[in-house]
Amino acid sequence: MKKRGLLSTIGILGLLTAVLFTGCSSQPSTTEGGQVELFLGYSSDPPTKKKMEEIIAKFQTSHPNIKIKTETAPYEDFYQKLTTQIAAGTAPDIWQSDGTKVFGFAQRGAIRDITDYVTKEVNKDEVNGLEFNKDADGKYWGVPQGIQVGALFYNKDLFDKAGVSYPTADWTWDDLKAAAAKLTLDANGKNADDPAFDKNSVKQFGFTFFGSSRGAFNILKAYGGGVLDPTMTKSIINSPENKKAVEWMADGMKRRLFPNPADLKAFQSNFKVFLSGASAMQIDIYAATTAMNGAELNYDVAPLPKGPDGKRFAPVIANSWVINKKANEQKVKAAQEWITYWTTSDEAQVEWTQVGEAIPVKKSVANSDKFLTNNTKPENKKVFLDSLEFAGTIDTNAVFAEWVKVFTDNLSDLFMDKYGVDEYISKTDQGIQKVLDDFFKK
The missing domain is CATH 3.40.190.10 (Periplasmic binding protein-like II)
Structure with missing residues (x-):
């Protein structure tokens, strides 16, 4: 979650009705070359935009079957537009959700229940903050993109x-x-x-x-x-x-x-x-x-x-990757490949750590010198990792x-x-x- 957006959330715009009754995005599932085109959204400032573009380029090199189309904007602009897109059925297939908004998106019917993917494909022992996207019924609605504690x-x-x-x-x-x-x-x-x-x-x-x-x-x-x-x-x-x-x-x-x-x-x-x-x-x-x-x-x-x-x-605020409920199965699979890459790739996690925007979600990277001793204050960064032991969400809904x-x-x-x-x-x-x-x- 960006610091200027802690008290922001999706507005009361009748999203539940809109999400349930509007059609899917008109974006084609595949390109002419047979690639799956994945529409990915995230909020950014210049440093995070540049780094995300670099990581996406490396992902596409190792995943030639997926072509990523991105949409990004500063925090407030991004979520304002996203609210409109959800209502219109044109939202990205996958987006980076502010951690305070994940359950709101879920309760309004905008995102996909990804419990099956998380339980079968995600290594819970290696991903920081995974449980913070689990609701009272045990359903998972997102996978962490970056952790704030x-x-x-x-x-x-x-x-x-x-x-x-x-x-x-x-x-x-x-x-x-x-x-x-x-x-x-x-x-x-x-x-x-x-x-x-x-x-x-x-x-x-x-x-x-x-x-x-x-x-x-x-x-x-x-x-x-x-x-x-x-x-x-x-x-x-x-x-x-x-x-x-x-x-x-x-x-x-x-x-x-x-x-x-x-x-x-x-x-x-x-x-x-x-x-x-x-x-x-x-x-x-x-x-x-x-x-x-x-x-x-x-x-x-x-x-x-x-x-x-x-x-x-x-x-704790687990900014997370969430998948559009309206995304078709090809795009869902591509979105899951992106999430798996993000959470398991040492290269991607180290690169994102260099931005200094969040605690890495991959535990081995978070506990490495790349995060703990990267020559920037504070000196005692381990406090953030230790604090995850007694951390909890801020009752977001x-x-x-x-x-x-x-x-x-x-x-x-x-x-x-x-x-x-x-x-x-x-x-x-x-x-x-x-x-x-x-x-x-x-």
Whole structure:
């Protein structure tokens, strides 16, 4: 998933009806030379587009029976057009799906159930993140193209200046808050533990979180709570565990250890707080390393902290190859050959690793020097791989964007003192359940 698209999803455009009743793409199955023509779509920026083209060219050399026609565009443009194409029956035969959209595509009838292919042809011991595309009924809807997993990013210079020890794997969320208090400074350089601290003139925050994969969801899960049940159709917001987690967050906001929604807005981008050196810690995913390296930050990563009962949770987004439900059998077979190549070819995986866009899906490559010691920060890249052991999805479904909006809008009101924790819990639980019922009970 690209970082600017974490809260994007396919819109409510009546896709289910359109997908079920529109015809197949008019693209021919084979070329005049007998090759299968495979229509492949993916979102890209210039570096990823160039590298993908190179990998596709090598695939076609080794698979002369398949000719790949591509369609690509920047993230927002790609998914906007894809939504229209799905409704019109002209979508690619296979496309790279943002990990937050896979189950949405499945629940709206846009993509193919590939359980048979995955169980028979994919080596589960060698592919990172495969289980994150399996639904509550045990069906697989995609195969990972690149993995994003969350970790705690920290600014080493700010820690050193404050004389605070770097985060460790033993940290709890309370340990993080205690460190954040020492790293939060007012205009006079007083930290939040100092009685003279002026919380109305904060110039440096201890910790930043926002959105879904970079935000409160992870804290709820570490406290033993969450947002949706395993079926992704019921809200579980109203629970004692979630209340404790929300109280933890609200307390940090009141003490001004974390930037509130108004602070984030003042920076014009949620990412700029940490990138500008105005925050000592932030939850983020692997893709963020590109921007952080570009900003020349002196940073590293640690596992996300443990909850009060020792539970640890890291968000994972398995950007994946999915196959159009309308694709004919020739194209499905060609699409599966492409997926097999992508997940098994050392050459393809090493080449994609060089872009720095995602954690490699082939485990042997991810655990090699090509990924772990490729002379770019962070130094401790193994944290991302280790975090897969306690990682989970962020409860994505067909109405992900809608329930996330209820969740985050209400959280923003709580953080701006518009109401208290109990009211937040009740209002959010009811609001999210309404979103779910409006879709799943139709």
